[in-house]
Amino acid sequence: DIVLTQSPGTLSLSPGERATLSCRASQSVTSSSLAWYHQAPGQAPRLLIYGASTRATGIPDRFSGSGSGTDFTLTISRLEPEDFAVYYCQHYGSSPLTFGGGTKVEIK
């Protein structure tokens, strides 16, 4: 199984700042089959990025994904109030699908 390790566990930033979230895989992720999700409290996850770097429909361009192989990054260029939430990475290239443990982006 591919284990995804997200870091940091918590990121304390102010609105307008840049956020950089990391997701490291225990083995190479097939065909960059790596997704990122945003989850606000009490809500279902929302797909942000798939294929490591492709924004999902309706996702603003302040969100960008990069990386390949075992190292992936989600960057939020300028944090908006609604961006303070938990972010998960997920690999979906082969079964079993797995999620990282999450990074909480909180207001400093």
Next chain:
Amino acid sequence: QVQLQESGPGLVKPSQTLSLTCTVSGGSISSGNYYWNWVRQPAGRGLEWIGRIYTSGSTDYNPSLKSRVTISIDTSKNQFSLRLNSVTAADTAVYYCARRGEYWGQGALVTVSS
């Protein structure tokens, strides 16, 4: 716009079977080459993938749950379902259904308690 809605008992007794159904609207569950997932999230914790089913009926399961899980699909009702046997308190969670990662249900809280 595709929408998914989970339904089923919110309370299940230990050792019994948890059963949830996901109803898909806004599109046919049979169209497209999609897979349909179940994901769960215990309170205050992260996401755990349970398994998925393709429209062909083939399935993949999380190895940690495989012995207890069955996912099925009913294309005539535009639904897919989850059954989890021999539940314990550790199975208490919000259960989500999803089409790949694009569309998610709002989640259904299932509590395992006597």
